[in-house]
Amino acid sequence: MTEFRLYKSRRKALRLLLGCGAFVALGIFLAVRGATPPWGPWVCIGFFGLGLPLSLFQLLDRRPQIIVNEFGVFDRTAHHEFINWEIIQSAYLVQMHRQQFICLVVDAAFEPSRRKGKFQQGMAKLGKDLGFQELNISLGYIDVDPRRFAAFILAMRGAAPPKRETLVKNAIANL
Numbered sequence: 001m002t003e004f005r006l007y008k009s010r011r012k013a014l015r016l017l018l019g020c021g022a023f024v025a026l027g028i029f030l031a032v033r034g035a036t037p038p039w040g041p042w043v044c045i046g047f048f049g050l051g052l053p054l055s056l057f058q059l060l061d062r063r064p065q066i067i068v069n070e071f072g073v074f075d076r077t078a079h080h081e082f083i084n085w086e087i088i089q090s091a092y093l094v095q096m097h098r099q100q101f102i103c104l105v106v107d108a109a110f111e112p113s114r115r116k117g118k119f120q121q122g123m124a125k126l127g128k129d130l131g132f133q134e135l136n137i138s139l140g141y142i143d144v145d146p147r148r149f150a151a152f153i154l155a156m157r158g159a160a161p162p163k164r165e166t167l168v169k170n171a172i173a174n175l
Contacts, residue, residue, distance in 0.1 A: 002165050003069035004172045009143040013058035020051035058141060065142055068171070070164035073153065075137045079112060083135060085164065088157045093150050094131055100146040102153060103133040111135075144175055
């Protein structure tokens with residue numbers, strides 16, 4: 001079985017780490033200097049200090065974020081199972097706050113919220129009102145061209161099962 005895996009970008013995690021570190025250092029500088037109200041630097045240190053462990057986790061987490069093979073696509077943040085190509089009806093790109101998402105349109109019978117409570121169903125409806133779907137692949141920490149990856153997903157959805165392995169092999173070299 002041919003597959004490829006997409007991992008989190010170390011460059012993006014380092015940018016987050018350096019940015020949070022700079023603001024924590026600024027907060028420490030302002031707290032030591034004492035020229036500002038005493039709560040200001042501590043808010044800066046506290047807020048951006050929370051970004052430091054998050055960025056370290058993003059930097060050190062080496063598990064694959066997205067796995068694609070001839071049977072489907074798996075995203076650790078979207079769904080806890082492979083999403084088979086046969087149930088994907090369409091896919092489109094959405095951008096929110098400079099973060100790219102690939103929204104997967106599936107039949108209502110395969111939507112994850114069907115098996116969940118009223119709160120999760122309400123949240124799924126809110127996401128749809130914002131232009132998303134229930135199954136969204138986040139590309140925020142992945143170094144991949146979003147348009148090419150969305151086109152690849154559409155090609156895999158429409159391809160016959162024997163041709164999917166060839167498409168995956170070609171995607172390894174082109175994505």
